Amino acid sequence: MSAKTQTGKLLEVTMAHRVGALSLRVEFALTQPWTVLFGPSGSGKTTVLRAIAGFVRPDTGRIVYGPQERTLVNTAEGVFVPTHKRPVRSAAQAARLFPQMTVKENVAYGMGWGSHPADERQVLVEVMELMRLTTLAERRPKELSGGEQQRAAVARAVAAAVAFDGVGDRVDKAMLLLDEPFAGLDGRLRDELAVGLRDWLARWQVPVLSVSHDVGECYLLGAEVVRMADGQVMEQGPVETVLESERARLLARLHAHD
Amino acid sequence: MQLISLQVLDLQALDLQALWLTLRLALSTTALLLLLALPLAWWIASGRGLGRVLVQAMVALPLVLPPTVLGYYLLVAMGPLTAPGRLLMRVFGHPLAFSFTGLLIGSAIYSLPFAVQPLVAGFGGVDASYLEAAAGLGASPWRTFRSVVLPLTRSSLLTSAVLAFTHTVGEFGVVLMLGGNIPGAKRTLSISLYDQVQDFNYGAANRTALVLLGMSLVALAAIYLLPGLQKTNGRQADVVR
Known part of the structure; x- marks a missing residue:
C-alpha cells in the first residue's frame, strides 16, 4: 500500500x-x-x-x-x-548510540512493537548487512570508529522506520x-x-x-x-x-x- | 584498654533487637526512598521553573533542619491531637507515632535529600541528545527512562541507595522523637548506643559503635568497589564525533 x-x-x-x-x-x-x-x-x-x-x-x-x-x-x-x-523515525547527525548496548541491540532498539517479530528478525539481518555492520554486531559503540558509529546510527533509524507498522495508529x-x-x-x-x-x-x-x-x-x-x-x-x-x-x-x- | 576491647562477635551483649530493627528500618526506608526519589529526581532534573525550585528546596530541607524539629512536627502530625493525625490513625488503625510505619515515614522524609540529590546530579549529567535519539526511534518517555537513562546512571542509583541506607542507620533525632525509645520495640542501634553511654556501659557502647561504623564502611565501600559503575554517564561513546 x-x-x-x-x-x-x-x-x-x-x-x-x-x-x-x-x-x-x-x-x-x-x-x-x-x-x-x-x-x-x-x-x-x-x-x-x-x-x-x-x-x-x-x-x-x-x-x-x-x-x-x-x-x-x-x-x-x-x-x-x-x-x-x-x-516519523529519525537519526541526528551525531550518532548517539546507546553506550551500554551492542551494535545489534542499538539497531534493534526501535523495533519490537510490530505484530510480526519473525519478519522483524529478517529486517534486522538485512539492515545490518545493508549498512555493513554484520561483523560489528557484538561490539560496543566505544569500540567503533566514527564512520562505523554513524552507519550504526543510520541503521538504527532505518530499522525503526521499516518496523513501524502503526499499531494503534491510523498511519x-x-x-x-x-x-x-x-x-x-x-x-x-x-x-x-x-x-x-x-x-x-x-x-x-x-x-x-x-x-x-x-x-x-x-x-x-x-x-x-x-x-x-x-x-x-x-x-x-x-x-x-x-x-x-x-x-x-x-x-x-x-x-x-x- | 577496656574501652577498645573488640568483642564485637559477642552477640549476647549486643542489642540484637535494636540491630534487627535498624536493618529492617534502613532497608525498608531505602526501598521506599528509591520508589519516591526516582520519579521526583527525574522531574526535578528534566526542567526548570519556580515549582521545581520550590520542590527541590523542600526536599533539601531535612539537610539543615535539626532532626528533632522534624521529628517533633511529624510526631504532632501523626498524633491524635491534629486532624491529619486522626485521619492517619483511621487509615492505619493505630497511631502512627511509636509504630514501625511511623518510623519508616519519618526516616524516609529525613533521608529524602540523600536519595534525591545523587539522582538529580546523575540524571542531569545524561546528555539530552540520547533522550532525543530514543524518542526519534519511537520510544516513549517511560521506555527511554528505563532503557537509556537508568543504565547510564547506575552509579548514581547505587550512591543514592547507599546514602539513604547509611543515613537511616545513623539517624537519631527523628527516631528518638517518633519511636519514643521504647526498649526492644522501637529502639534502633544509634539510640541503643546513646542509652549504653548514659548507663556508663562503655563495653556495650563500643560494640554498638563498631557495628554502626562497620555497616557504614561496608555500604560506602560498595560504591567504590563495584566495577563498571564509574563514569557511565554516556559521554564516552561519541568521542569520535
Missing part, C-alpha cells in the same frame, strides 16, 4: 521559526520517495528536520503527514504531537528523517551505501527526507531536491533541474584547477 494520498503529498510543511540570527520561513510538500533538503550550513535544514521530528516547536506553522492527512503540528489550533507518537508507514546520513563516510563506501539504502527502502515504501550539503549525494540518490538558503526554500524539483547550476559551478571550479 502506497503512503501517498490522493493528492500525492507525503508531507506538507509550513513553518516560521526564529533561532538565533536565523529567521526560518519555509513552505514545501514532499511527493517523492526520497527528498533531500539541500543547502549550505546555517540555512536551516536541520531545524526543519527537527521540527518534523518533534524536537523543535515552530513559532507558527502546520505540519501534516500525508497518509490520512494526520496533523503533527498546527500552532493555530495548539496541536503538537510529541515525538514518540509521530509516524501505515513511518517517514524516515536522516540528518547528513553519509557525511562522515568515504567516497566509494558512501556511494554503495546510499544506493543500497535507497533501493532497499523503496522496496518497503518508506519515504525519506534527508539533509545534505553534498551535490554528489543528491545525484547519487536521484532524489527530489528542496534547495534552502538563509532559512528559505529557494527551489524544489528533480536534482537535475535544481542543482544544474550548482553542478556547473563545481565543474567549472574543477576545470579551473586543471
